[in-house]
Amino acid sequence: MQESRYNPGRIEEKWQRIWQDQEVFRSTHEDESLPKYYVLEMFPYPSGRIHMGHVRNYSIGDVVARMKRMQGYNVLHPMGWDAFGLPAENAAIKNNTHPAHWTYQNISYMRQELKRLGYSYDWSKELATCHPGYYQWEQLFFLQLYQKGLAYRKKAPVNWCPDCLTVLANEQVEAGLCWRCEAAVVKKELFQWFLRITDYAEELLQDLEKLAHGWPERVISMQKNWIGKSQGMEIEFPVNGLSSSVKVFTTRHDTLYGATFMSLAPEHELVPELIRDSPEQDRIREFIHRVSAQDQEERTAEETVKEGVFTGRYCINPATGENMPIYLANFVLLEYGTGAVMAVPAHDQRDLEFARKYNLPVRVVVRPEGHDLSPDDMTAAFSEPGTAVNSGQFSGKPTAQVQEEIADFLENKNLGRRKTNYRLRDWNISRQRFWGAPIPVIYCPQCGTVPVPREELPVLLPQEADMPLDGRSPLPELDSFVQTTCPECGGNARRETDTMDTFVESSWYFARFTAPRRKDAPFEPRAIKYWLPVDQYIGGIEHAILHLLYARFFVKALRDLGYWSLEEPFANLLTQGMVLKDGAKMSKSKGNVVDPDEMINRYGADTVRLYCLFASPPEKDLEWSDAAIEGSCRFLNRLWRLVEELGPALSPVGPCVDMNAAELSPQEKELRAAEHGALRKAGRDMLERFQFNTAIAAAMELVNALSQHKEVLTARSSGKKALSSALSTVLSIMAPITPHICEELWSRMGYKTSLARTPWPEYDSRALLQDEVLVVIQINGKLRSKMSVPADMDQEELKSLALEDAKVQKHIQGKSVTQLIVVPGKLVNIVVK
RNA sequence: GCGAGAGUGGCGGAAAUGGUAGACGCACUGGACUUAGGAUCCAGCGGUUUGUCCGUGGGGGUUCGACUCCCCCCUCUCGCACCA
Numbered sequence: 001m002q003e004s005r006y007n008p009g010r011i012e013e014k015w016q017r018i019w020q021d022q023e024v025f026r027s028t029h030e031d032e033s034l035p036k037y038y039v040l041e042m043f044p045y046p047s048g049r050i051h052m053g054h055v056r057n058y059s060i061g062d063v064v065a066r067m068k069r070m071q072g073y074n075v076l077h078p079m080g081w082d083a084f085g086l087p088a089e090n091a092a093i094k095n096n097t098h099p100a101h102w103t104y105q106n107i108s109y110m111r112q113e114l115k116r117l118g119y120s121y122d123w124s125k126e127l128a129t130c131h132p133g134y135y136q137w138e139q140l141f142f143l144q145l146y147q148k149g150l151a152y153r154k155k156a157p158v159n160w161c162p163d164c165l166t167v168l169a170n171e172q173v174e175a176g177l178c179w180r181c182e183a184a185v186v187k188k189e190l191f192q193w194f195l196r197i198t199d200y201a202e203e204l205l206q207d208l209e210k211l212a213h214g215w216p217e218r219v220i221s222m223q224k225n226w227i228g229k230s231q232g233m234e235i236e237f238p239v240n241g242l243s244s245s246v247k248v249f250t251t252r253h254d255t256l257y258g259a260t261f262m263s264l265a266p267e268h269e270l271v272p273e274l275i276r277d278s279p280e281q282d283r284i285r286e287f288i289h290r291v292s293a294q295d296q297e298e299r300t301a302e303e304t305v306k307e308g309v310f311t312g313r314y315c316i317n318p319a320t321g322e323n324m325p326i327y328l329a330n331f332v333l334l335e336y337g338t339g340a341v342m343a344v345p346a347h348d349q350r351d352l353e354f355a356r357k358y359n360l361p362v363r364v365v366v367r368p369e370g371h372d373l374s375p376d377d378m379t380a381a382f383s384e385p386g387t388a389v390n391s392g393q394f395s396g397k398p399t400a401q402v403q404e405e406i407a408d409f410l411e412n413k414n415l416g417r418r419k420t421n422y423r424l425r426d427w428n429i430s431r432q433r434f435w436g437a438p439i440p441v442i443y444c445p446q447c448g449t450v451p452v453p454r455e456e457l458p459v460l461l462p463q464e465a466d467m468p469l470d471g472r473s474p475l476p477e478l479d480s481f482v483q484t485t486c487p488e489c490g491g492n493a494r495r496e497t498d499t500m501d502t503f504v505e506s507s508w509y510f511a512r513f514t515a516p517r518r519k520d521a522p523f524e525p526r527a528i529k530y531w532l533p534v535d536q537y538i539g540g541i542e543h544a545i546l547h548l549l550y551a552r553f554f555v556k557a558l559r560d561l562g563y564w565s566l567e568e569p570f571a572n573l574l575t576q577g578m579v580l581k582d583g584a585k586m587s588k589s590k591g592n593v594v595d596p597d598e599m600i601n602r603y604g605a606d607t608v609r610l611y612c613l614f615a616s617p618p619e620k621d622l623e624w625s626d627a628a629i630e631g632s633c634r635f636l637n638r639l640w641r642l643v644e645e646l647g648p649a650l651s652p653v654g655p656c657v658d659m660n661a662a663e664l665s666p667q668e669k670e671l672r673a674a675e676h677g678a679l680r681k682a683g684r685d686m687l688e689r690f691q692f693n694t695a696i697a698a699a700m701e702l703v704n705a706l707s708q709h710k711e712v713l714t715a716r717s718s719g720k721k722a723l724s725s726a727l728s729t730v731l732s733i734m735a736p737i738t739p740h741i742c743e744e745l746w747s748r749m750g751y752k753t754s755l756a757r758t759p760w761p762e763y764d765s766r767a768l769l770q771d772e773v774l775v776v777i778q779i780n781g782k783l784r785s786k787m788s789v790p791a792d793m794d795q796e797e798l799k800s801l802a803l804e805d806a807k808v809q810k811h812i813q814g815k816s817v818t819q820l821i822v823v824p825g826k827l828v829n830i831v832v833k
Numbered sequence: 834g835c836g837a838g839a840g841u842g843g844c845g846g847a848a849a850u851g852g853u854a855g856a857c858g859c860a861c862u863g864g865a866c867u868u869a870g871g872a873u874c875c876a877g878c879g880g881u882u883u884g885u886c887c888g889u890g891g892g893g894g895u896u897c898g899a900c901u902c903c904c905c906c907c908u909c910u911c912g913c914a915c916c917a
Contacts, residue, residue: 175914216837218838222836225913332917337916337917341917621910623844700857778897829852831897
């Protein structure tokens with residue numbers, strides 16, 4: 001007994017069961033005879049419950065997956081869990097449990113939530129990164145990278161988040177704050193493991209061009225900026241009285257003659273040597289101490305005043321032979337270039353301010369077009385190109401030429417060399433936290449750093465660990481974990497207790513998804529070759545640099561380890577906007593969170609999906625409106641009633657049934673044109689432009705046309721045929737968006753196969769042709785009248801008909817027609833004077 | 834400061850290649866059906882001095898014709914930011 005009222009809860013459960021029982025969404029294995037399509041959404045961190053941002057992200061992905069399936073592609077659409085991470089530890093401490101327990105509990109709850117939304121995932125491919133079956137391969141990659149010198153350990157000033165009690169990679173510090181908790185990050189000297197992403201800087205930059213068509217320009221430019229390539233020179237300035245020299249990186253070696261002093265980062269490695277004999281040592285030390293103690297936010301803030309201290313030492317300008325006092329300056333960054341800057345006050349604003357403050361000489365070496373600079377009272381540095389002056393043999397030449405000549409000059413004298421510098425730093429992957437993949441390394445007092453032998457992998461994260469209440473990792477104090485024997489000498493040794501950054505897991509999960517259960521190797525070559533790269537990747541813009549840069553790097557590094565020949569992981573990228581409520585991002589603290597579960601309970605999954613896709617195009621932010629979602633619900637109810645009302649009278653002939661145009665009534669023709677027109681628009685909008693909102697609008701228009709003409713059309717058998725076809729087309733268009741209701745109505749119309757397995761219908765452009773068309777009449781470009789004319793009317797006829805029009809007559813009275821523009825089938829523009 | 838994007842009704846948003854501005858939806862108004870309705874259906878819905886003229890942030894320009902193309906300006910959002 002079928003219900004006549006739309007009951008989303010019941011039908012959604014029903015169809016989810018059918019899809020599952022019949023394994024409708026299981027991807028066919030690598031079937032080389034079928035075109036493949038890999039659509040992937042950024043997998044979630046199992047925080048406890050899904051939020052609207054997930055729903056939006058995954059709804060977009062599901063439309064793409066379902067639509068591609070309808071188009072005959074072999075689709076891979078997997079889902080998994082980015083399951084390592086700090087919140088699990090904090091929650092475990094709070095609830096006195098183990099992070100693993102908390103995490104797996106969350107996963108099973110969130111999996112149900114996703115299933116209730118009817119997403120067409122191939123759940124047989126599900127993976128969780130905290131599972132040893134996953135992270136063991138990551139440990140293997142680490143060993144192989146270590147062997148190749150792409151993973152290394154060094155002591156370095158690193159970013160320390162005092163709240164998370166761990167270090168952060170540079171990418172994870174945003175304006176001096178921790179990306180996760182927004183605490184002010186401080187510098188700390190620690191031994192850490194790094195991945196040599198800088199080896200790939202140039203390739204990561206160059207290959208952005210390959211992504212130009214598939215990735216948003218915004219993301220590409222953000223990555224470009226982050227990599228920060230600049231071309232210049234490395235120049236050495238010998239220190240007076242010492243054997244050392246100060247090395248600088250500069251892009252303005254054309255201003256070398258104007259370098260009057262030297263600025264070093266307070267943490268520069270040469271500093272102890274420079275100040276060893278200085279009588280002012282205490283004062284200098286105090287300065288260094290004060291500056292290094294500042295957190296990054298404070299130190300790099302715009303308001304921070306430039307200040308410095310003289311070291312008492314001088315270095316020699318290799319061009320002029322003059323002495324340049326060496327200063328320490330708070331604005332010089334150790335991380336960038338060489339941590340030392342040749343100061344050219346006349347042509348660099350920072351250097352000028354510094355020079356004025358400490359009374360240092362200013363020498364103009366570039367003359368602007370048309371006027372002279374006055375070194376004694378200039379307040380703004382001149383940093384544009386010009387003509388070299390006061391520059392010895394180079395004087396009188398234009399800046400660009402001087403750049404080349406000075407470069408040659410210094411290279412010949414072995415005082416400097418051309419150099420490309422990148423802002424990108426190596427990726428610090430050590431984390432002083434528990435809930436992550438252990439770094440598979442052993443420290444032996446005899447043999448030093450020894451990698452864990454491959455056959456001893458995985459290094460398991462212990463299940464028995466008690467979480468210290470203060471958030472520190474339990475690993476360093478867990479003897480059963482730490483105490484081990486050296487694989488080389490067999491003596492007592494200690495394990496590394498840091499774990500890997502969780503961004504390492506997400507750097508290769510998309511590849512593991514192609515064969516997630518494979519036991520003897522991380523990947524299955526055939527599956528890799530068939531499925532990769534991901535054809536469409538979908539996720540938030542917040543990963544524009546972080547995850548998306550790391551994943552690109554990993555693909556290149558694993559390529560060099562011989563795993564594949566893949567160059568880039570994601571051929572196309574869609575960055576969806578945020579879900580807002582009352583103009584702000586949803587957050588517990590603002591109290592503006594809309595709970596997906598609650599919405600599904602009230603309206604059903606189809607309505608929630610529909611609203612997420614209809615309210616705005618995917619790239620833009622979506623303003624959640626409790627009122628507007630009612631409209632989506634209303635539409636589905638209207639559709640339901642329409643099928644209930646008409647269904648019994650119609651037989652399942654569509655969609656896009658063949659009809660003989662000559663035998664159709666005008667209304668039938670009109671409906672048919674509307675059907676094929678909507679299909680054309682929806683197909684184009686959904687697939688070529690990912691504009692689901694306008695595709696849905698097209699379906700709504702078709703529903704409106706159906707309702708309008710239904711009485712007249714049911715009177716004739718050809719009319720019923722047209723109605724059935726159009727209704728079937730509506731269901732086909734909506735199927736990827738609101739799959740449950742469409743399946744149900746599809747079967748109620750009498751179709752026997754699942755809509756999920758029904759091909760996307762093809763429109764017939766002949767059906768779009770109409771007998772009569774509306775032609776607008778403009779006078780001087782302004783709309784004045786309209787006329788309905790046969791579609792094939794020729795230009796001359798259109799012209800005369802337009803001129804005869806009564807409204808036109810009134811407007812052109814007493815004026816002379818100078819020109820007549822005709823766009824056949826569209827408009828006539830009458831130009832008068 | 835540099836880079837990117839965006840300014841359209843009360844609101845979310847439409848208008849491929851320049852060619853009927855405001856599709857579709859929300860809200861609102863009037864009506865119908867009703868014991869009632871926040872259900873449903875019908876009609877209306879940019880402004881206006883209402884058979885009129887004005888309207889896509891502002892000002893210029895190109896064009897028969899500009900939300901769309903060009904120049905200048907304003908505002909907002911995002912990213913980067915002492916990068917040597």
